[in-house]
Amino acid sequence: MGHIPQPRGPISEGIISALTSGDTRATLPSAGTPDPFGDDLHLSLYVCYELHYQGFDAVDPEWEWDPALLGLRRDLERVYLAALRDGVAGGADVDPVVEELMIDAPGGVSHFLEDKGELWHLREYVVHRSIYHHKEADPHAWVIPRLTGQAKASMVAVEYDEYGGGRADHMHSTLFRGLMRALDLDDSYLAYLDEAPAPMLGVVNMMSMFGLHRSLRGALVGHFAAAEITTSPGAARMTRALKRLGVAETVFFTEHVEADAVHEQVLRRDVIGDLLRREPELTGDVVFGLQATDLVEGRFGAHLLGAWDAGRTSLLEAPHAG
Numbered sequence: 001m002g003h004i005p006q007p008r009g010p011i012s013e014g015i016i017s018a019l020t021s022g023d024t025r026a027t028l029p030s031a032g033t034p035d036p037f038g039d040d041l042h043l044s045l046y047v048c049y050e051l052h053y054q055g056f057d058a059v060d061p062e063w064e065w066d067p068a069l070l071g072l073r074r075d076l077e078r079v080y081l082a083a084l085r086d087g088v089a090g091g092a093d094v095d096p097v098v099e100e101l102m103i104d105a106p107g108g109v110s111h112f113l114e115d116k117g118e119l120w121h122l123r124e125y126v127v128h129r130s131i132y133h134h135k136e137a138d139p140h141a142w143v144i145p146r147l148t149g150q151a152k153a154s155m156v157a158v159e160y161d162e163y164g165g166g167r168a169d170h171m172h173s174t175l176f177r178g179l180m181r182a183l184d185l186d187d188s189y190l191a192y193l194d195e196a197p198a199p200m201l202g203v204v205n206m207m208s209m210f211g212l213h214r215s216l217r218g219a220l221v222g223h224f225a226a227a228e229i230t231t232s233p234g235a236a237r238m239t240r241a242l243k244r245l246g247v248a249e250t251v252f253f254t255e256h257v258e259a260d261a262v263h264e265q266v267l268r269r270d271v272i273g274d275l276l277r278r279e280p281e282l283t284g285d286v287v288f289g290l291q292a293t294d295l296v297e298g299r300f301g302a303h304l305l306g307a308w309d310a311g312r313t314s315l316l317e318a319p320h321a322g
């Protein structure tokens with residue numbers, strides 16, 4: 001369970017004060033017209049979604065299915081989803097989009113960390129990513145009941161690996177916690193939620209939104225495939241970055257070099273392939289999920305590199321030591 005974060009604007013302020021009021025009939029704010037990539041919208045969505053994961057201490061779990069809160073969340077989701085759809089090219093063919101994602105273009109965060117990143121850059125990167133990796137594979141698990149046949153069986157096979165093949169100490173979320181401790185960071189659940197800016201929250205909010213809406217199952221599968229395709233080369237670079245910086249705890253990344261090369265194939269052939277044989281009308285949404293992942297990861301990378309180029313932190317506050 002996480003600590004309820006500090007608000008970042010009128011919507012998140014209204015949600016957080018209602019959730020912590022002790023009154024499940026407390027009045028909620030209206031969505032208005034927030035910046036689709038701004039901090040207020042993304043913290044608000046993150047808090048709403050977290051009620052479906054582990055929740056927050058001091059927040060009544062009944063809020064998870066509160067109709068008024070779900071209505072507000074839906075208004076915020078519509079703003080974000082429209083911006084994501086506007087921000088991608090779209091298409092009616094999966095293969096060329098996958099091929100493009102497989103081109104390992106230079107200039108990303110893992111290239112920076114491998115070539116010239118300092119320990120503080122690495123620590124910041126790990127702080128950002130903890131917002132997802134503490135719940136690694138959880139948003140994708142929601143799609144399982146929405147699939148059938150080989151797509152379902154293969155999705156479960158990939159998720160089984162993400163959850164450590166039945167061993168808690170091998171869960172990817174557990175491996176990530178080990179990396180955090182090796183970097184003297186606080187590995188408790190969502191310890192750095194207050195430090196994570198909108199570009200990072202937006203990455204996870206997209207997964208949660210795709211996972212929670214059956215209507216977006218094609219996008220969820222496309223997103224997962226994109227993540228698996230791009231992780232393997234990035235993880236190899238991160239392993240080299242850690243070694244160069246003298247960090248011995250490389251298992252989170254070495255595990256992903258091997259595993260995600262396989263996962264990528266399974267996602268492409270058995271999950272996307274089988275899903276689209278059954279439901280070809282989802283092709284456009286699979287393409288959308290692939291491209292939207294590239295969009296939000298691109299925004300996240302640009303935020304980090306922009307801050308670091310200017311010699312300042314990419315976090316909302318400096319990370320505290322564990």
Ligand SMILES: [Fe+2]
Binds near residue numbers: 136162172256
């Ligand atoms: Fe993983």
Ligand SMILES: [Fe+2]
Binds near residue numbers: 228259
């Ligand atoms: Fe994976």
